[in-house]
Amino acid sequence: xxxxxxxxxxxxxxxxxxxxxxxxxxxLRAEIEEERHDxxxxxxxxxxxxxxxxxxxxxxxxxxxxxxxxxGMHVGEAADLRAAIERMEDGSYxxxxxxGEVIGYERLLAHPAAARCVGCQGRREAxx
Numbered sequence: 001x002x003x004x005x006x007x008x009x010x011x012x013x014x015x016x017x018x019x020x021x022x023x024x025x026x027x028l029r030a031e032i033e034e035e036r037h038d039x040x041x042x043x044x045x046x047x048x049x050x051x052x053x054x055x056x057x058x059x060x061x062x063x064x065x066x067x068x069x070x071x072g073m074h075v076g077e078a079a080d081l082r083a084a085i086e087r088m089e090d091g092s093y094x095x096x097x098x099x100g101e102v103i104g105y106e107r108l109l110a111h112p113a114a115a116r117c118v119g120c121q122g123r124r125e126a127x128x
Contacts (some may be wrong), residue, residue: 009094013105018088021112025081028074035071080113087115096120 009017087093094103098120107114116124 008102009105009108013108014088014093017093017108017112018085021081021085021088024112025078025085028078028081032071032074032078035067035074038067077113080115083115084113098124 084093087095094108095101096103096117097115099117101117101119103114103117107118114121
């Protein structure tokens with residue numbers, strides 16, 4: 001870790017954040033399973049590229065698209081949470097994966113899966 005003036009996480013903070021990570025991961029996994037069930041082909045019908053015959057078919061197609069996008073977003077969030085749990089287990093949680101600086105406790109409270117400090121995350125987003 002480079003010379004940061006922020007303190008590393010205390011054991012109590014690590015425990016609190018670890019519990020939050022695991023609880024959110026479990027909640028999200030349950031939600032993903034529910035979304036997978038709800039978005040099943042049997043429930044929404046099969047997708048085709050043929051012209052729709054009714055507005056109801058158009059609505060079903062739109063719901064399928066939204067459900068797929070939401071499922072994809074939640075799968076990505078679950079992967080981020082799992083990666084944070086792995087960092088917690090290997091002792092690197094709370095350190096920026098890019099620069100090695102300490103990620104502030106307040107940032108981790110707001111976004112427990114954060115892998116980058118505010119500065120590196122800002123640079124990453126600006127580069128997109």
